[in-house]
Amino acid sequence: MQTETVTKPSPAAILQMGTGFWASKVLLTAVEFELFTQLEKHPNQTVKDIKSNLDLKCTDRNTYDFLDCLSALGFLNREGLLETSRYSNTIDTGIFLDKAKPSYIGGILEMQNEQGWNVWAKLDQGLKTGLIQHDVKNNGETIFDFISNNPEMFKKFVDGMTGVQMGNFIALAQQFDFSNYKTLVDAGGSAGVLSVMVAKNNPHMNCTTFDLPALKSMATETIQKFKMADHVKVMNGDFFKDGLPKADIVTMGNVLHDWDEETKIKLMKIAYDALPKGGVFIAIEHVIDNERKENVFGLMMSLNMLIETGDGFNYTFDDFSKWAKKAGFSSTELMPLAGPASAAIAYK
Numbered sequence: 008m009q010t011e012t013v014t015k016p017s018p019a020a021i022l023q024m025g026t027g028f029w030a031s032k033v034l035l036t037a038v039e040f041e042l043f044t045q046l047e048k049h050p051n052q053t054v055k056d057i058k059s060n061l062d063l064k065c066t067d068r069n070t071y072d073f074l075d076c077l078s079a080l081g082f083l084n085r086e087g088l089l090e091t092s093r094y095s096n097t098i099d100t101g102i103f104l105d106k107a108k109p110s111y112i113g114g115i116l117e118m119q120n121e122q123g124w125n126v127w128a129k130l131d132q133g134l135k136t137g138l139i140q141h142d143v144k145n146n147g148e149t150i151f152d153f154i155s156n157n158p159e160m161f162k163k164f165v166d167g168m169t170g171v172q173m174g175n176f177i178a179l180a181q182q183f184d185f186s187n188y189k190t191l192v193d194a195g196g197s198a199g200v201l202s203v204m205v206a207k208n209n210p211h212m213n214c215t216t217f218d219l220p221a222l223k224s225m226a227t228e229t230i231q232k233f234k235m236a237d238h239v240k241v242m243n244g245d246f247f248k249d250g251l252p253k254a255d256i257v258t259m260g261n262v263l264h265d266w267d268e269e270t271k272i273k274l275m276k277i278a279y280d281a282l283p284k285g286g287v288f289i290a291i292e293h294v295i296d297n298e299r300k301e302n303v304f305g306l307m308m309s310l311n312m313l314i315e316t317g318d319g320f321n322y323t324f325d326d327f328s329k330w331a332k333k334a335g336f337s338s339t340e341l342m343p344l345a346g347p348a349s350a351a352i353a354y355k
């Protein structure tokens with residue numbers, strides 16, 4: 008006899024998602040308080056220790072709720088209960104959310120708490136108007152001008168972007184076969200991490216990290232930190248005005264998604280012009296699956312580009328291949344990287 012599974016309607020998923028921003032805000036607040044950094048320095052803290060270290064004026068009960076939420080969400084370990092509780096970091100929060108470690112990825116979360124949060128609150132306005140919802144909207148600056156004119160936000164933004172892309176840069180450096188190529192230009196290379204990772208994993212490669220002048224000191228710092236000055240150099244310029252230096256490979260990490268379709272194709276053409284025959288263009292992005300059904304992060308990143316830039320959006324591999332053909336490339340392929348990101352590759 009066949010049994011039929013009947014799925015009963017349930018509001019649980021709707022409610023969980025609808026209040027999902029509560030969970031997000033609990034984590035972002037803990038990052039803002041530098042709770043994970045403090046717990047890494049002094050593990051096994053009681054609620055009294057934490058209240059005093061973070062200067063919290065709420066009740067002990069409020070603090071238990073906050074810390075137990077973090078523990079139930081999987082971001083803290085707890086021993087004991089209420090008065091006997093002692094809290095410590097999990098392995099992940101100890102590695103990735105301790106500000107004292109180079110593996111810290113909290114920059115992107117600090118940015119989300121300060122800015123992303125407010126910009127996403129205006130998603131409805133973004134959709135109604137099709138316009139950027141970021142603070143730059145009233146003074147005619149691009150988001151890059153706005154951020155580079157604000158030094159404190161600038162470092163967080165660059166560190167945040169690097170944190171998001173680090174796993175992808177390492178995956179590309181290790182997975183892509185660089186043996187037939189000698190030079191690489193990373194356009195919009197920010198702090199220079201992609202160039203450094205490629206050269207570190209492929210010692211025959213010479214890389215140039217290319218970005219606006221504001222990025223020079225951070226890129227130079229990365230190169231010095233990894234002792235890669237013999238293989239990676241910094242070049243400043245505006246790729247729209249100056250084009251790109253010649254290289255066997257041109258990469259762009261999260262650059263195409265900042266712009267409208269016409270500008271995306273223009274940038275791919277600029278990359279094409281910098282390459283020899285047989286050269287390669289690689290975009291490292293959250294490429295959406297062709298059916299637009301699975302890569303939820305890629306789809307949300309695309310909405311993020313609407314509210315952060317006005318014109319930008321993420322795209323599928325089919326979109327990329329169509330634009331690559333228009334720019335003159337002869338073939339394309341897709342290489343999955345870490346998590347929801349991929350390398351969209353076009354050959355000249």
Ligand SMILES: C[S@@+](CC[C@H](N)C(=O)[O-])C[C@H]1O[C@@H](n2cnc3c(N)ncnc32)[C@H](O)[C@@H]1O
Pocket residue numbers: 151168169172194195196197217218219222244245246247259260261262265
């Ligand atoms: C979203 S960030 C991506 C950074 C990095 N590639 C990554 O994957 O994390 C875009 C980068 O493009 C750079 N950029 C924007 N306009 C540029 C221009 N006209 N010329 C050169 N770089 C530019 C920005 O300064 C920024 O570093």
